[in-house]
Structures are given as C-alpha cells and as structure tokens.
Amino acid sequence: MEEILTQIIEKKFKTNQFEAKNVSNLGNALVYIVSVNQQNVVVRITNNPYVIQNNVHSLKLLERFNVSPKIIDYGIINSYEYSIETFLFGDNKDKIEVKWFKKLFTKLLLIHSVKRKTCGYINNPAKKNWKDFVKDELILKYSQKTLSKYAESKKIIEYLLENIPNCDDYFLLQGDLNENNILFTNDDCFLFDFEGSLYGDKEYDIGYMHYRLEFSDNDLNKIITITKYNLWKIMYYAVLVGIRKVGLSPNELLKERIEKLKRIFEKLQNLKK
DSSP states (O other), X not given: OHHHHHHHHHHHHSOSOOEEEEOOOSSSSEEEEEEETTEEEEEEEESOHHHHXXXXXXXXXXXXXXXXXXXXXXXXXXXXXXXXXXXOOOBOOSSOOGGGHHHHHHHHHHHTTOEESSOEETTEEOSSOHHHHIIIIIIIHHHHHHHHHOGGGHHHHHHHHHTOOOOOSEEEEOSSOSGGGEEEOSSOEEEOOOTTOEEEXXXXXXXXXXXXXXXXXXXXXXXXXXXXXXXXXXXXXHHHHHHHHHHTOOHHHHHHHHHHHHHHHHHHHTSOO
C-alpha cells in the first residue's frame, strides 16, 4: 500500500518526499497522516468505493459549517479509491465530559440540518421507507448472528421489529458516532470519519453514541435539553446498535456487550414512546 500512497502524493503534491503514519483504527479504509510540503494532510485508501464516496459526499456538504475536515482531493489509482482531507489538530477523549456537550451536540445539530428525500446509504439510497430500511438493513441483516451468540436476544429483536420508529424526514447521519471520531481542542470540537454515513432518523447518531459510552440518565437529560430529541428513540437505536455489536462481537468482548445490551434494553422497556 506504500506504493499506492506514494503515487497519490506524487499526483497531488508533485513530490515523493513525505512522511506518513498509519493511524487506521479498525475502519474500512487505511488512513494515514502525511507530512508533505510543510503541511499535514489525512489520506484514506480503500478498494471499497462506498467508503470514500460516503466520506467525500458528507464532508463536501458540511464544508460551510466548520464541523469537520475539508476535502482536498479524491480519485482512483490502480483500482484503489482515495481521498485527501485537511488535518485537524486535537485529541480524542475516552469519556466525553458534560462541559463539551453544548459544543458537540450543537455541531451535531448542524450535521443533522442536511436533508435528503430518500433514506439509506449515501450512494445506495433505499427504495423503501425508513421502517423497511431499519428492518432489512439494521435488524434482520444481523439478527441470525446475534441469536447464534445470545439466544435470549430473540425477545429484544422481536421488540425492535414491532416498534420501529416512524421517520418521514431523512437527515445526514455520521453513522458511527463515537469517542474515536471526535477531536477536541482547547475550545472547540470536530467530527470526522464519515465512512459509514447515511440518511435517516436523527436520533440514530446519539443512540449509537449511547451504546458506546452508556451515558448516565442525568447526562442523557442534558443532551435532550440541547437537541430536543426524543429519549425513547435514542434508547431504541442504542438497543438496535447493541444487537449488531453483539452479533459481530469477538469472543473476548461478547459478555461485556451482552450485559450492556441488557441494561439499555431494560431502560428502553421502562420508557413510553
């Protein structure tokens, strides 16, 4: 892959003098921080075209909001798709403190202000409504894997299928919102890595984040105060994400993920729609 990276840098920056650090983190693309011509840039390379297309589509739409990196270039070299984006300085945090909530979720609201008439993935719009998309692509697609690892998930899957939220307006979603895809500076924050972005129900992003971080009830109330989003929907999507995470879980994380899924599902059942 180093040879492909060199070709990308030569094509855009007209030099083969650069330094690169692989910072890929279990995503669908190889990601490098590249120092070239006295600047740092981020380069993504993959043979999965949807990954680059999703990221480029989203970042171009979000340029006017100052919430994410900006696209410098993208294209294809030797059957590999790539993109080059601006490098943002900042740090990831294992725990997102309450002091960051207003800044972070206000930026998320800006992302969710981008709408489309169809739901589903960026370059593969669903030829169906949100309920059918959730049923087919986000529940049934993973249900057998989950059942094989956690047989008692049957009642959770049945609940999800019977209670899919209505959604008539489709918003741009980060799609993989977690602590690893947020950069914090002294007084600001930015969201990046839109490889899994899609259009759908805006509560999905926070539900995804809740399964990852399992916010306290008090923190969830603070988030809802900022966003005005629906708590039941957030919890529903957190359980939906949990079903997928259990189904795809390596053995060493399976017990932890099942216990988290059970806790969040119990809270969901105690909420009214």
